[in-house]
Amino acid sequence: MLDQIRIVLVNTSHTGNMGSAARAMKTMGLTQLVLVDPQEQPDDNAVALAAGASDILANARIVSTLDEAIADCSLVIGTSARSRTLSWPMLDPREAAEKLVTEGMQHPVALVFGRERTGLTNDELQKCHYHVAIPANPEYSSLNLAMAVQTLCYEVRMRWLQEQTPEPEDDRTDYPSAEQLEGFYQHLQQTLLKTGFISEEHPGHVMSKLRRLFNRARPEAIELNILRGILTSVHKPKPQD
Numbered sequence: 001m002l003d004q005i006r007i008v009l010v011n012t013s014h015t016g017n018m019g020s021a022a023r024a025m026k027t028m029g030l031t032q033l034v035l036v037d038p039q040e041q042p043d044d045n046a047v048a049l050a051a052g053a054s055d056i057l058a059n060a061r062i063v064s065t066l067d068e069a070i071a072d073c074s075l076v077i078g079t080s081a082r083s084r085t086l087s088w089p090m091l092d093p094r095e096a097a098e099k100l101v102t103e104g105m106q107h108p109v110a111l112v113f114g115r116e117r118t119g120l121t122n123d124e125l126q127k128c129h130y131h132v133a134i135p136a137n138p139e140y141s142s143l144n145l146a147m148a149v150q151t152l153c154y155e156v157r158m159r160w161l162q163e164q165t166p167e168p169e170d171d172r173t174d175y176p177s178a179e180q181l182e183g184f185y186q187h188l189q190q191t192l193l194k195t196g197f198i199s200e201e202h203p204g205h206v207m208s209k210l211r212r213l214f215n216r217a218r219p220e221a222i223e224l225n226i227l228r229g230i231l232t233s234v235h236k237p238k239p240q241d
Contacts, residue, residue: 088125134151
């Protein structure tokens with residue numbers, strides 16, 4: 001199940017952080033590392049700081065965009081400090097670990113870390129179902145990237161160790177992938193433009209709030225299909241009397 005949990009590093013600038021993150025992952029039993037548009041390719045410095053976890057680096061997948069990294073994931077959690085400008089469902093590390101482990105039994109899931117200095121952009125954070133913040137000392141909350149990866153991977157492992165048996169098959173919930181959700185949001189925006197509910201000049205504010213609403217609601221795969229069907233029906237010509 002831990003192989004279903006993906007650690008995603010976005011636009012990492014220091015190769016040493018890639019190696020240190022790989023080491024943090026391996027000590028907790030995680031192996032799936034994805035590098036999104038890294039500023040440098042993993043090098044000897046990364047291997048040195050991996051300290052025995054060079055296999056994680058060697059098998060890391062390198063992609064150009066966050067969309068590629070999470071396309072098949074049913075759950076995406078982004079690391080973020082609490083923000084007043086982008087209100088989003090927040091989790092603490094243990095809550096995040098519980099969701100990652102539970103849903104990782106059925107589908108690929110992703111834990112996304114941003115740039116060393118600036119973190120994830122608002123656009124990237126809006127692609128996440130939840131945000132997670134590490135409740136560090138407010139007087140000195142400076143965590144480097146590898147520390148953050150280590151802290152959250154530890155919580156994942158602790159939750160995994162608590163798991164006794166998987167849920168019965170009948171109780172499992174099938175959630176849509178990030179790619180399927182993104183398709184729904186594009187479909188929704190096109191429909192709202194067609195009906196005149198939003199304007200082409202300023203679609204972003206309303207769409208951000210709708211993304212937040214549906215991410216909070218977590219529609220199941222079958223529910224998303226119903227919503228897509230409703231949107232499709234709006235585009236169909238009405239039958240003539």
